[in-house]
Amino acid sequence: MDKIEQLTTWLQQSQRIVFFGGAGTSTESGIPDFRSAQGLYSENGKRGYSPEEMLSRSFFEKETELFFEFYRSKLIHPQAKPNPVHNVLALLEKQGKLLSIITQNIDGLHQMAGNQKVLELHGSIHRNYCTTCRHSYTLDDVLAQSGVPRCPIDQGVIRPDVVLYGESLNQDVLEKTVEVLSQADLLLIGGTSLTVYPAAGLVSYFRGQHTVLLNASPTGHDRHADLLITDPMGSVMEKVQQRL
Known part of the structure; x- marks a missing residue:
């Protein structure tokens, strides 16, 4: 058999x-996957940061704009x-x-x-929420904005409901x-x-x-x-x- x-x-x-x-x-x-020869982690990160570092909770909080630049270009495939x-x-x-x-x-x-x-x-890229008021947003809501997505209710950052390094x-x-x-x-x-x-x-x-x-x-x-x-x-x- x-x-x-x-x-x-x-x-x-x-x-x-x-x-x-x-x-x-x-x-x-x-x-693309993460750990193969052609995977995401085989690439050099932006400005000297590794992909793992750029997908961490601390990086999201300190370098929010650069986080979303990387996240949009590498992790969202609509x-x-x-x-x-x-x-x-x-x-x-x-x-x-x-x-x-x-x-x-x-x-x-x-x-x-x-x-x-x-x-x-x-987690999932299709679930997103405001870090301030916790209001929920879809992936389309995030893609409708450029740069750092903001909550129209209170201007809080909308983050993906995904598990980052350090979480x-x-x-x-x-x-x-x-x-x-x-x-x-x-x-x-x-x-x-x-x-x-x-x-x-x-x-x-x-x-x-x-x-x-x-x-x-x-x-x-x-x-x-x-x-x-x-x-x-x-x-x-x-x-x-x-x-x-």
């Missing part, structure tokens, strides 16, 4: 599937559309087989594909993540290097039957996978979708 056939068989047999995904899930939608990975996961949810998606991504493509059971560990993950999301992982019978890990903690450590809560790891480069979790696929995720899921 080849790997595509094995993956398809396990997907058909499973009833409580959890997908744990990272930036590689969206690369075939035209969104034209991106779901790819076959997102579409297969939406199909699995429609079939009643998908317990949850746990994503480190902030792009909202899973919801755009039709998924509703999505736990966003690092903690949402406790409710973490608790729900642990709960669904402990209930899953099949764990799909896709497009993540599993090097970002505490997110990467969460997969250890899985107690189910099979772990499938889809990632182009090696990870520290490879030895725990029952099935390891290094082919491009989009092409793999396209073939899987034809067989489901």
Whole structure:
């Protein structure tokens, strides 16, 4: 049995599937990842700052204008559309087989594909709020302004509801993540290097039957996978979708 056939068989047999995904899930939608040779973190930051530094809470507070210049140019991709990975996961949810998606991504493509059971560990660019009055704003509201987006109510800075370096993950999301992982019978890990903690450590809560790891480069979790696929995720899921 080849790997595509094995993956398809396990997907058909499973009833409580959890997908744990990272930036590689969206690369075939035209969104660059972070840690590959062509990723965001391979670039030199602006004015001598590293990308990690520019995406930190302290940088947001001290260099707000430069933060938004970097954020708008590198992290917002309003034209991106779901790819076959997102579409297969939406199909699995429609079939009643998908317990949850746990994503480190902030792009909202899973919801755009039709998924509703999505736990966003690092937040979303589609949710924004005023740092002063906490009024909520959409991504379109932010894109309608240039420079530092300001709240029309009190002129406070509108910031994205994403987890910056130096900030903690949402406790409710973490608790729900642990709960669904402990209930899953099949764990799909896709497009993540599993090097970002505490997110990467969460997969250890899985107690189910099979772990499938889809990632182009090696990870520290490879030895725990029952099935390891290094082919491009989009092409793999396209073939899987034809067989489901």
